[in-house]
Amino acid sequence: MTRPRSSPGPAADRAAAVPPECAAGHHLAGARVTTDANGVQHARCRRCGCDLTRLPTLRRWYRSGWLGGS
Numbered sequence: 847m848t849r850p851r852s853s854p855g856p857a858a859d860r861a862a863a864v865p866p867e868c869a870a871g872h873h874l875a876g877a878r879v880t881t882d883a884n885g886v887q888h889a890r891c892r893r894c895g896c897d898l899t900r901l902p903t904l905r906r907w908y909r910s911g912w913l914g915g916s
């Protein structure tokens with residue numbers, strides 16, 4: 847049995863789906879923003895759907911894990 851369709855994998859699909867603004871780091875946080883005990887805000891990008899993090903000292907949203915959280 848052979849599968850007629852060959853896919854490059856889900857990773858390639860996700861990379862292609864990221865809008866240029868998000869690829870450049872300009873994410874658009876959704877309406878639901880939560881703040882944890884450390885004052886760090888968390889939201890979800892309305893364009894690419896990734897999890898975003900914003901520190902109190904920064905005025906930009908970053909993808910979670912970008913700052914090397916874990």
Ligand SMILES: [Zn+2]
Binds near residue numbers: 892894896
């Ligand atoms: Zn985004």
